[in-house]
Amino acid sequence: MILFTLQFILTNIIFSVIIWATxxxxxxxxxxxxxxxxxxxxxxxxxxTSLLLYYLLLxxxxxxxxxxxxxxxxxxxxxxxxxxxxxxxxxxDITEKIKNTKKIFKxxxxxxxxxxxxxxxxxxxFLASFLFLYLTNTLETPLDGTDALRYGTLGKIFFKEKxxxxxxxxxxxxxxxxxVTHSAPSxxxxxxxxxxxxxxxxxxxxxxxxxxxxxxxxxxxxIMIFWLSKKSKYLALLGTFALLSGSSFFQTLITQxxxxxxxxxxxxxxxxxxxxxxxxxxxxxLLFGTFSxxxxxxxxxxxxxxxxxxxxLFIFLKGDLKSKLTKTFFIIILIIACGWLHYILDTIWGYGxxxxxxxxxxxx
Amino acid sequence: MELWLxxxxxxxxxxxxxxxxxxxxxxxxxxxxxxxxxxxxWEMAIAFVFILSCLSLEIKGGYWDRYILTLYPFTLTxxxxxxxxxxxxxxxxxxxxxxxxxxxxxxxxxxxxxxxYKFYWKYKVIVKDDYFPHEILKFINNIEDLRxxxxxxxxxHRHLFYYYSNxxxxxxxxxxxxxxxxxxxxxxxxxxxxxxxxxxxxxxxxDFNPSGFLRNIITSNxxxxxxxxxxxxxxxLREKDLDKGEKELVIEKNLxxxxxxxxxxxxxxxxxxxxxxWTNGPFKNPVFFEGAGNxxxxxxxxxxxxxxxxxxxxxxxxxNFNFYQNLPNFEDYRGKKITCFAWIKTNIPDKFRIQIxxxxxxxxxxxxxxxxxxxxLQANHTIDPSAKFVLxxxxxxxxxxxxxxxxxxxGAILLKDYWNTYDLYSRHLxxxx
Numbered sequence: 203m204i205l206f207t208l209q210f211i212l213t214n215i216i217f218s219v220i221i222w223a224t225x226x227x228x229x230x231x232x233x234x235x236x237x238x239x240x241x242x243x244x245x246x247x248x249x250x251t252s253l254l255l256y257y258l259l260l261x262x263x264x265x266x267x268x269x270x271x272x273x274x275x276x277x278x279x280x281x282x283x284x285x286x287x288x289x290x291x292x293x294x295d296i297t298e299k300i301k302n303t304k305k306i307f308k309x310x311x312x313x314x315x316x317x318x319x320x321x322x323x324x325x326x327x328f329l330a331s332f333l334f335l336y337l338t339n340t341l342e343t344p345l346d347g348t349d350a351l352r353y354g355t356l357g358k359i360f361f362k363e364k365x366x367x368x369x370x371x372x373x374x375x376x377x378x379x380x381x382v383t384h385s386a387p388s389x390x391x392x393x394x395x396x397x398x399x400x401x402x403x404x405x406x407x408x409x410x411x412x413x414x415x416x417x418x419x420x421x422x423x424x425i426m427i428f429w430l431s432k433k434s435k436y437l438a439l440l441g442t443f444a445l446l447s448g449s450s451f452f453q454t455l456i457t458q459x460x461x462x463x464x465x466x467x468x469x470x471x472x473x474x475x476x477x478x479x480x481x482x483x484x485x486x487x488l489l490f491g492t493f494s495x496x497x498x499x500x501x502x503x504x505x506x507x508x509x510x511x512x513x514x515l516f517i518f519l520k521g522d523l524k525s526k527l528t529k530t531f532f533i534i535i536l537i538i539a540c541g542w543l544h545y546i547l548d549t550i551w552g553y554g555x556x557x558x559x560x561x562x563x564x565x566x
Numbered sequence: 567m568e569l570w571l572x573x574x575x576x577x578x579x580x581x582x583x584x585x586x587x588x589x590x591x592x593x594x595x596x597x598x599x600x601x602x603x604x605x606x607x608w609e610m611a612i613a614f615v616f617i618l619s620c621l622s623l624e625i626k627g628g629y630w631d632r633y634i635l636t637l638y639p640f641t642l643t644x645x646x647x648x649x650x651x652x653x654x655x656x657x658x659x660x661x662x663x664x665x666x667x668x669x670x671x672x673x674x675x676x677x678x679x680x681x682x683y684k685f686y687w688k689y690k691v692i693v694k695d696d697y698f699p700h701e702i703l704k705f706i707n708n709i710e711d712l713r714x715x716x717x718x719x720x721x722x723h724r725h726l727f728y729y730y731s732n733x734x735x736x737x738x739x740x741x742x743x744x745x746x747x748x749x750x751x752x753x754x755x756x757x758x759x760x761x762x763x764x765x766x767x768x769x770x771x772x773d774f775n776p777s778g779f780l781r782n783i784i785t786s787n788x789x790x791x792x793x794x795x796x797x798x799x800x801x802x803l804r805e806k807d808l809d810k811g812e813k814e815l816v817i818e819k820n821l822x823x824x825x826x827x828x829x830x831x832x833x834x835x836x837x838x839x840x841x842x843x844w845t846n847g848p849f850k851n852p853v854f855f856e857g858a859g860n861x862x863x864x865x866x867x868x869x870x871x872x873x874x875x876x877x878x879x880x881x882x883x884x885x886n887f888n889f890y891q892n893l894p895n896f897e898d899y900r901g902k903k904i905t906c907f908a909w910i911k912t913n914i915p916d917k918f919r920i921q922i923x924x925x926x927x928x929x930x931x932x933x934x935x936x937x938x939x940x941x942x943l944q945a946n947h948t949i950d951p952s953a954k955f956v957l958x959x960x961x962x963x964x965x966x967x968x969x970x971x972x973x974x975x976x977g978a979i980l981l982k983d984y985w986n987t988y989d990l991y992s993r994h995l996x997x998x999x
Contacts, residue, residue: 335691335692336691339691339692339693340690340691340693342693343690343693343698344698344700344730345729346698346726348725351725351726351728351729352725352728352729354729355725355728355729358729373740376734377728377733377734377735378717378728378734378735378736378737378740379728379735380724380736380737380740381725422639423639425639425643426639426642426643429643429647430643430646430647433646433647433650433654434650436665437646437650437665440646440665440668440669440672441642441643441646443669443672443673444585444587444642444646444668444672445585445638445639445642447585447586447672447673447675447676448581448582448583448584448585448588448638448675449582449583449679449682449683449686450583450584450631450632450634450635450638451635451638451639452683452686453686454635456686456690456691457686457690459632461632461635461636464636465635465636465639468636468640469639469640472612472615472640475608475611475612475615476608476609476611476612477608479607479608479611480606480607480608503623503633503636506622507615507619507622507636510614510615510618510619510622511615513614513618514611514612514614514615515611517611517614518607518608518610518611518614519607520607
């Protein structure tokens with residue numbers, strides 16, 4: 203559990219905050235709220251790590267665990283150097299937010315103060331109860347579910363071989379594992395990352411991999427609460443209960459799957475689609491392209507929907523044809539770099555699933 | 567209608583998976599389109615992407631709630647944001663009224679599908695009853711009598727096998743098995759399985775219904791090595807089959823058609839397994855057998871033409887039923903292994919099988935293939951030490967909605983220990999010596 207906590211804090215929090223600090227550099231005109239960006243950035247640590255591992259295993263396979271670990275740490279070290287002046291911005295913003303909340307609270311009448319306390323207590327109680335039950339019970343249950351197991355098996359193969367070749371060579375000769383995965387291996391690589399870190403502690407577990415579905419599910423819930431609470435806190439509370447009243451979302455919080463992982467990136471890509479069209483600033487375009495790319499990197503559904511994203515940007519963006527084409531082209535490059543490259547490689551060398559839907563069942 | 571509501575319009579009307587407020591996006595979308603001239607570009611862009619995504623997901627992936635889940639959080643957020651915009655200019659009372667109505671609708675959905683939440687609460691949140699097959703996976707990982715190239719034929723739960731086991735496997739749908747399926751007779755198929763594909767063990771779940779040679783091989787050429795409480799079974803391919811002499815003797819004595827019930831009548835724990843005793847009358851249940859409620863009187867009758875053993879068999883017409891005998895003195899068999907054989911004949915595929923149920927867990931035979939001929943099915947079971955009864959359901963019919971499906975059953979025997987037909991032939995031949 204200690205190792206899991208370490209991996210979770212490192213990948214999901216520290217890496218995400220480093221990425222946030224690098225991005226906030228580009229928020230020069232303060233067009234974006236830093237805390238809102240932090241909320242979205244909390245999902246970037248794992249996926250960016252997965253992307254780095256993807257490129258490393260693609261272009262530099264068959265090295266040691268230490269090589270991959272050091273390379274990834276170096277990248278984050280470099281990013282934290284770039285964003286070094288902006289970590290203090292985070293602390294300042296959080297302190298300011300707390301001060302503002304205290305001020306607002308003091309200005310409320312007694313009734314509204316009680317209401318605020320009760321409301322906040324209910325939310326915190328639910329969250330604390332859920333986390334307690336989740337960490338003591340749910341997380342300890344063995345990994346099951348067809349998709350989670352096969353992505354996990356692939357993740358183990360990548361870890362053993364330190365190469366992506368068995369994504370396309372089926373079956374895996376050492377065990378006979380036979381499955382043609384169509385999506386980019388982003389989710390599987392997160393188990394690979396966990397195994398790489400575990401190898402230094404002689405551990406063999408999958409707690410971090412199992413926790414991803416819940417983590418991204420809570421992030422989606424947080425985004426919904428963030429947007430609805432801008433209108434009314436009661437709306438936010440109703441929205442939370444409404445979202446959980448559909449059993450499919452409730453399942454993402456307690457079962458292991460990549461659904462919440464891939465949905466998170468799509469939702470945020472749409473938020474930044476809106477920002478890109480409305481604010482027309484570089485950071486919005488950058489994040490739109492990045493999150494769209496990660497949506498594609500997470501699953502084939504994302505790879506298809508981001509095409510609609512690009513179309514929407516091109517059609518609804520203000521400006522002349524040249525400017526629209528340039529910006530859309532920039533987004534396409536970002537999308538390819540952040541995940542769509544996999545489908546291009548798959549079309550050329552693999553099953554071409556996304557275009558040809560070839561169902562080659564045996565190769566190798 | 568259901569196809570449209572659950573599939574093509576699933577994101578709006580599949581209340582179980584997506585709550586019962588999503589349909590509100592349709593009138594809100596109409597409101598949006600009516601006020602489109604006032605809309606900003608980013609709003610139109612989002613609507614554009616949303617509509618295209620809806621169309622593509624519903625058309626391509628609407629049969630799968632996981633694909634439609636992609637739009638669920640976003641749709642709901644948009645409903646609340648657009649809805650708020652719509653009602654914010656209305657009176658305060660109306661606003662509260664609408665929110666309260668939505669709240670009631672939300673909680674009604676929780677109430678309606680509470681069983682789903684109870685299930686997940688039990689198995690995933692408080693983790694009551696461990697349902698994971700730890701023991702059989704541990705057993706597999708500890709198997710040592712394997713060469714470096716030996717394999718498991720994995721018929722069920724392959725992802726569980728590949729993730730948790732350290733052994734080599736081949737999935738029953740792997741194209742490499744084509745050479746096995748294309749063999750002309752069972753002996754050649756067994757040879758391919760053992761010597762070419764190097765299969766030594768077969769892993770399958772009770773629900774797995776193999777066809778052709780595989781079925782025959784599992785029932786005749788394998789020993790049941792392990793059976794866990796979650797219906798996963800592990801078989802080992804026998805290294806030695808019946809030798810040539812024994813095979814000739816089997817054919818000579820017509821053991822395929824031999825009346826097993828007569829041979830083993832003194833060993834069988836079932837009474838009246840060959841359905842010869844109809845003292846209650848030909849149109850009532852045979853002695854010692856019952857039909858569980860949904861076999862109306864007259865639907866389990868004596869049959870004189872379609873007979874495998876003796877003079878009579880039982881003919882049952884119906885759907886979703888159990889035709890069974892209570893095992894007498896079941897307390898003596900707690901913790902013990904038993905095997906039930908029965909000859910079954912039907913034209914209906916994948917509906918009828920044997921089940922042994924002890925109130926805690928159940929074991930099944932393969933289902934009858936529906937080829938219209940007599941098939942000898944078998945079910946193995948280890949009776950739970952805390953069992954309070956044991957029901958030998960010589961026929962269990964799945965629910966298909968067709969109440970006029972016919973099945974014949976005859977020659978049912980129940981033996982102590984795990985057996986397959988190979989063992990029975992060997993035992994019979996040794997007895998005759």
